[in-house]
Amino acid sequence: MPERKPRQDAARNRKAVLAAADDLFARSDSPEEVTMADIAAAAGVGKGTLFRAFGDRAGLLRALYEARLEPVREAVETGPPPLGPATPPHQRVPALLDAVLCFKLDNRRLALALEEDGSGSPYQAEHYTRWHRLLRSVLEQIPGLTDSDYLAHALLAATRADLVEHLAGRERLPRDTMRAHLAHLTARVLGSGPLTAPATEN
Amino acid sequence: MPERKPRQDAARNRKAVLAAADDLFARSDSPEEVTMADIAAAAGVGKGTLFRAFGDRAGLLRALYEARLEPVREAVETGPPPLGPATPPHQRVPALLDAVLCFKLDNRRLALALEEDGSGSPYQAEHYTRWHRLLRSVLEQIPGLTDSDYLAHALLAATRADLVEHLAGRERLPRDTMRAHLAHLTARVLGSGPLTAPATEN
DNA sequence: CGACGATACGGACCCCGGGTCCGGATTGCA
DNA sequence: TGCAATCCGGACCCGGGGTCCGTATCGTCG
Incomplete structure (x- = not known):
């Protein structure tokens, strides 16, 4: 029930990931050739961060x-x-x-x-x-x-x-x-x- | 020149695989939970055989x-x-x-x-x-x-x-x-x- | 401002499934 | 029966999703 507010770097990273993913998907010919690791890398972030933010x-x-x-x-x-x-x-x-x-x-x-x-x-x-x-x-x-x-x-x-x-x-x-x-x-x-x-x- | 007739065991195994796969897919709730290894096992055959017969x-x-x-x-x-x-x-x-x-x-x-x-x-x-x-x-x-x-x-x-x-x-x-x-x-x-x-x- | 708990970071690591490889067994032809 | 072509099969590789935990960062409180 409590909407605990996330830390600032968390929010920043979340946006970075979203942006990176958006971009990568837009460029790729087929989505399945965009890997989670790619996204993390493109966002300048570790895989852990990515999965923590979005689950899967x-x-x-x-x-x-x-x-x-x-x-x-x-x-x-x-x-x-x-x-x-x-x-x-x-x-x-x-x-x-x-x-x-x-x-x-x-x-x-x-x-x-x-x-x-x-x-x-x-x-x-x-x-x-x-x-x-x-x-x-x-x-x-x-x-x-x-x-x-x-x-x-x-x-x-x-x-x-x-x-x-x-x-x-x-x-x-x-x-x-x-x-x-x-x-x-x-x-x-x-x-x-x-x-x-x-x-x-x- | 193509049409080289396959050996008999090859043919037999092919049928066995087909049958096993058919059965496994029919039973499974979701097809993606049927693995190639499963099929090979169910057919009493090695994975190599399976892939040689069907490519992928x-x-x-x-x-x-x-x-x-x-x-x-x-x-x-x-x-x-x-x-x-x-x-x-x-x-x-x-x-x-x-x-x-x-x-x-x-x-x-x-x-x-x-x-x-x-x-x-x-x-x-x-x-x-x-x-x-x-x-x-x-x-x-x-x-x-x-x-x-x-x-x-x-x-x-x-x-x-x-x-x-x-x-x-x-x-x-x-x-x-x-x-x-x-x-x-x-x-x-x-x-x-x-x-x-x-x-x-x- | 210093310090401490809470939170987040990140990349090494695990798991699992598709696909490959090659030493050994089978087949079929003579 | 002997020999070459063919096939067998499971150990092995690889790539990708998802996890873990020691470390860095935040932000709050004194």
Whole structure:
């Protein structure tokens, strides 16, 4: 319960590590070639320090991720439309997905590292469950959708880090093309198709 | 000149390893807790033998996967509808996806192992590119779809091993429910939506 | 300002798993 | 049966995540 304040050098080192790791991941082609020892070295710090500060590799990744995600999270939770809560569902869903996609595009390596190294399923990571819960709850507000839970998973799956990396990296697909494709997909999924009869606006 | 026939004990050991690995993966909760040494031991064989036969871990996984996949592949390539080539596209797409899903449900651990351990992106694995190419080519035959390539990726993403594992395993979602959801999603995506095509691309 | 307890530092060290190597056993062909 | 090609297998290496503890640093109190 007591928030004991850390020593100053501890805080400084923590930042140094974060910065070094951020940089190393950004440069590296593949996250798995960035080792903990490398990060420690780049931060001018011992491995012990690094592990004391973050617990383990996944912890460090999470910390980095969380930091980068902060602005987006805020825009989603308390921001103006089209991301904020005041947006009508059928408009917010594509906005949310676009935000996720853009985030992953801007943080490819990091997202990749977190997903493929995050100690088990990405689906147990709390940041994933947050996105999923949110997206599902928004989907649920759209009439005519029956399986919002699965739909949320499926839509998020289209923004997975390794897929994004593959398309944007290996296949040089331009950012906006990809966004358009995702938007298109989303539209189709939500879309007023003849097979269900939602379509009505409110 | 290649095709040098292997010695009999070699062949026998190869099968033993395959069987042992198959079994071990099937039992284990998480594939990463199955070690190469374990497999060798279970097969009553030395590690050297194992690595000589399959090159590396990924090679073994691929071999196992390929073997399991064989019947499905045949059904798809030369079988009767709804999987075979003679099926009309808008009917074949859901059939293909359902087949993939079922396969992953029946081989959860194995698929999981292959995806999360397959030496880099799953998107470079040739078995993925095969599914993708096929699905894309079928999608292309459906009028009104513009970005078949991305669509194929997105739809396949909904059947990813770790997602399947999460839903079927952790959340105890019944097999048929999941299939229904996927079918529903597919229908929505293909849905004869006259909502026009915004994305300009080539 | 000096000193002392609490905290952090850091790199040597451990563990574990994938992958290699080579002396010895097997196979198969004549 | 003899011989060469092939294969066997477990001891061994290496690289990376994670730990430990003697030492340096902090910051607080007298």
